[in-house]
Amino acid sequence: GQQVQQSPASLVLQEGENAELQCNFSSTATQLQWFYQSPGGSLVSLLSNPSGTKHTGRLTSTTVTKERRSSLHISSSQTTDSGTYLCAIDLNNYAQGLTFGLGTRVSVFP
Amino acid sequence: EAGVTQSPRYAVLQEGQAVSFWCDPISGHDTLYWYQQPRDQGPQLLVYFRDEAVIDNSQLPSDRxxxxxxxxxxxxxxxxxxxxxxxxxxxxxxxxxxxQYFGPGTRLTVL
Incomplete structure (x- = not known):
């Protein structure tokens, strides 16, 4: 089965609304990254957060390692936030390949 | 600091043709990864290197x-x-x- 599961699969927001994206993983992770990908675009690293809470701009990630879950909170969404948000974990050890979820597609309308 | 660069950005081939993709990592980074991302899916690791050594190529279709x-x-x-x-x-x-820091990718279409 899918080792990294993201929910919801898609999300539609009105500009200004907040959003919460979830990532659950099946094994202990030593590394967890959240990425943003615009349609047809490259992956942009948003946050590296294997445990605890981290903030950058309007984004907050909280990872509870023991419960194998992470969330990404987007506050005051903007139309430019539209795109796919991917959660990825390093299943095994230091600096090995990441295992990605299928992503959450976010659409923000004015 | 320059990011990861890749070329070409796009490639269109007929089945049976060969193609090469090139990657220039961020200067000083010792680990380099190649991922394949099918449409509407997350990236999947193909191979990665530490310096010049292959660390894991178990997901690389080695025949091609x-x-x-x-x-x-x-x-x-x-x-x-x-x-x-x-x-x-x-x-x-x-x-x-x-x-990990990603390059812009090469979009390959095989007809």
Whole structure:
């Protein structure tokens, strides 16, 4: 089965609304990254957060390692936030390949 | 600081043709990764290097795919005889430590 599961699969927001994206993983992770990908675009690293809470701009990630879950909170969404948000974990050890979820597609309308 | 660069950005092939993708990682990054991202899916690791050594190529279809990083800097991924199922975006990433940084990718279409 899918080792990294993201929910919801898609999300539609009105500009200004907040959003919460979830990532659950099946094994202990030593590394967890959240990425943003615009349609047809490259992956942009948003946050590296294997445990605890981290903030950058309007984004907050909280990872509870023991419960194998992470969330990404987007506050005051903007139309430019539209795109796919991917959660990825390093299943095994230091600096090995990441295992990605299928992503959450976010659409923000004015 | 320059990011990860890849070329070409797009490639269109007929089945059976060969193609090479080139990646220049961030300067000083010792680890380089190649991922395949089919449409509407997350990236999937193909191979990764630490310096010039292949650390894991277990997901690389070895009969048709090959990857090298001879001097521990730039890397080339080659598909010998492309199939329609290879249609995807090929992403290169590099790291020095945990956090990975991705290039813009090469979008491959095999007709």
């Amino acid at each position: 795919f090959s990857a090298v990083r001879p001097k521990g800097t730039n890397s080339t991924l080659k598909i010998q005889s492309a199939k329609q199922g290879d249609t995807a975006t090929y992403l290169c990433a590099s790291s020095l430590g945990y956090e």
